[in-house]
Amino acid sequence: xxxxxxxxxxxxxxxxxxxxxxxxxxxxxxxxxxxxxxxxxxxxxxxxxxxxxxxxxxxxxxxxxxxxxxxxxxxxxxxxxxxxxxxxxxxxxxxxxxxxxxxxxxxxxxxxxxxxxxxxxxxxxxxxxxxxxxxxxxxxxxxxxxxxxxxxxxxxxxxxxxxxxxxxxxxxxxxxxxxxxxxxxxxxxxxxxxxxxxxxxxxxxxxxxxxxxxxxxxxxxxxxxxxxxxxxxxxxxxxxxxxxxxxxxxxxxxxxxxxxxxxxxxxxxxxxxxxxxxxxxxxxxxxxxxxxxxxxxxxxxxxxxxxxxxxxxxxxxxxxxxxxxxxxxxxxxxxxxxxxxxxxxxxxxxxxxxxxxxxxxxxxxxxxxxxxxxxxxxxxxxxxxxxxxxxxxxxxxxxxxxxxxxxxxxxxxxxxxxxxxxxxxxxxxxxxxxxxxxxxxxxxxxxx
Amino acid sequence: xxxxxxxxxxxxxxxxxxxxxxxxxxxxxxxxxxxxxxxxxxxxxxxxxxxxxxxxxxxxxxxxxxxxxxxxxxxxxxxxxxxxxxxxxxxxxxxxxxxxxxxxxxxxxxxxxxxxxxxxxxxxxxxxxxxxxxxxxxxxxxxx
Ligand SMILES: [Zn+2]
Numbered sequence: 001x002x003x004x005x006x007x008x009x010x011x012x013x014x015x016x017x018x019x020x021x022x023x024x025x026x027x028x029x030x031x032x033x034x035x036x037x038x039x040x041x042x043x044x045x046x047x048x049x050x051x052x053x054x055x056x057x058x059x060x061x062x063x064x065x066x067x068x069x070x071x072x073x074x075x076x077x078x079x080x081x082x083x084x085x086x087x088x089x090x091x092x093x094x095x096x097x098x099x100x101x102x103x104x105x106x107x108x109x110x111x112x113x114x115x116x117x118x119x120x121x122x123x124x125x126x127x128x129x130x131x132x133x134x135x136x137x138x139x140x141x142x143x144x145x146x147x148x149x150x151x152x153x154x155x156x157x158x159x160x161x162x163x164x165x166x167x168x169x170x171x172x173x174x175x176x177x178x179x180x181x182x183x184x185x186x187x188x189x190x191x192x193x194x195x196x197x198x199x200x201x202x203x204x205x206x207x208x209x210x211x212x213x214x215x216x217x218x219x220x221x222x223x224x225x226x227x228x229x230x231x232x233x234x235x236x237x238x239x240x241x242x243x244x245x246x247x248x249x250x251x252x253x254x255x256x257x258x259x260x261x262x263x264x265x266x267x268x269x270x271x272x273x274x275x276x277x278x279x280x281x282x283x284x285x286x287x288x289x290x291x292x293x294x295x296x297x298x299x300x301x302x303x304x305x306x307x308x309x310x311x312x313x314x315x316x317x318x319x320x321x322x323x324x325x326x327x328x329x330x331x332x333x334x335x336x337x338x339x340x341x342x343x344x345x346x347x348x349x350x351x352x353x354x355x356x357x358x359x360x361x362x363x364x365x366x367x368x369x370x371x372x373x374x375x376x377x378x379x380x381x382x383x384x385x386x387x388x389x390x391x392x393x394x395x396x397x398x399x400x401x402x403x404x405x406x407x408x409x410x411x412x413x414x415x416x417x418x419x420x421x422x423x424x425x426x427x428x429x430x431x432x433x434x435x436x437x438x439x440x441x442x443x444x445x446x447x448x
Numbered sequence: 449x450x451x452x453x454x455x456x457x458x459x460x461x462x463x464x465x466x467x468x469x470x471x472x473x474x475x476x477x478x479x480x481x482x483x484x485x486x487x488x489x490x491x492x493x494x495x496x497x498x499x500x501x502x503x504x505x506x507x508x509x510x511x512x513x514x515x516x517x518x519x520x521x522x523x524x525x526x527x528x529x530x531x532x533x534x535x536x537x538x539x540x541x542x543x544x545x546x547x548x549x550x551x552x553x554x555x556x557x558x559x560x561x562x563x564x565x566x567x568x569x570x571x572x573x574x575x576x577x578x579x580x581x582x583x584x585x586x587x588x589x590x591x592x
Contacts (some may be wrong), residue, residue: 155495353545392457392513394508394511394513394514396513397455397513397514397515398496398515399455399492399515399517400492401485401487404492405487420452426489426490427457428490429457429459429464429490429512429513430511430512431511431514432459
């Protein structure tokens, strides 16, 4: 208990569970055959039932009969978030409302939320996808799984809940907030697995440490993370301080919710895509044309058996690259690199494209800094100004203005080498950058 | 002979120094002297307190960036020219004072690279130097 997984090359993967080996470990040929059969059926289903798609396809002069190979997916129209927003709330639904057994909605930061509805069959696919990623992390029926996501309209809470139950694991539906109670419950109920956003897990860790809770001897073995990207450095810090193994999964409410892909223990920076349920493409975000396999581009997803709200070629705006090489864990399903940046996270500073993930990478390699950072962009006298706030570790404080200023300049220089833009670096005291409970807010663009 | 100084990294934002001072007050730590310097973005605040170990433990517990260093403490005569005399003694010995600030009463804290030679220079000029234990007596009744 409380022992993190050894390095990937020391793990006996044959001892770890695989939820659906007949799919997850099958040949690439068979996966493609499954995808093609499902794609043909799904396009016909969508065309027949959703007027919005019928109009789009008619406008492009494409019919379901034109889909004969997997590459033919490129003939289909893309779907953007706006389509789901414009048809609020139920305009994209493909079944009568009495076939919908559950609905969820994404947080609408601007305007109306995105509303999604699931049929019983959709719920079955969803919980199966979650069951797969939970087993990638080693969850079995013996596990006690504590939920620190909020339940409610957000897909993370219920989605993970059903998937864990499908394996036979015991759900402890604690819900969001009340950190001290979470720690008490871990102790009282012998929780083995914590479901949380990585930033909230870090918060639980810190509160536990302050209360004198001994993470090394606790029953907690792993964290299943989601809800926000998990920077490798933050994950490593949580693993070391809480003595657990942490994996995270990827998903979007618009195509299902969490569980589109999940991290196995062989490649900690990648996630196996549930390819029998999702056809993936990687395209150039500017042109929409496919990039070569293994190249970085925007992930486009087509759910292959989604009945409540079919979605064709959903533009995720997430940047990734995908490999179909077999994995040491035994699975043959393609692996996507964890999403570190979004097409629309891109900041244009004095005409140069800057991604927050680049800042994160640079910060992550500087020992004197914690992984927390914040980017503030404003405009002074017509010129863009980028300020990067970084937190120094207590032990890195030198008690000399000269040395601290030289260090700030050194950080700025390292950032400039990667970003090609010179930022102002502002040193902040340890703990000075807010730990958010939800989406980690790294960018404050005041130019808008 | 030297005394322990505590330096704390703080952001130049309202309330950031206050939090440290309130924590000291709550723990009954007496501040005997301090100086706060600032770049406009961050600051370093230096303290002389009655119980440096307790203050450091408190700061560590709060996750603050803080460290200790040794500084000289000179007790000056209570008359005109006493400060000048101390400075002249160091200058004549070629000792550069990195920074210097006054404590409660007529004591000054001097940060120098080489404590031993500065101590010798000041002692030669008959300037009274104070160690941690003596400081407590000298500054009894003078808490900031
Ligand atoms: Zn794998």
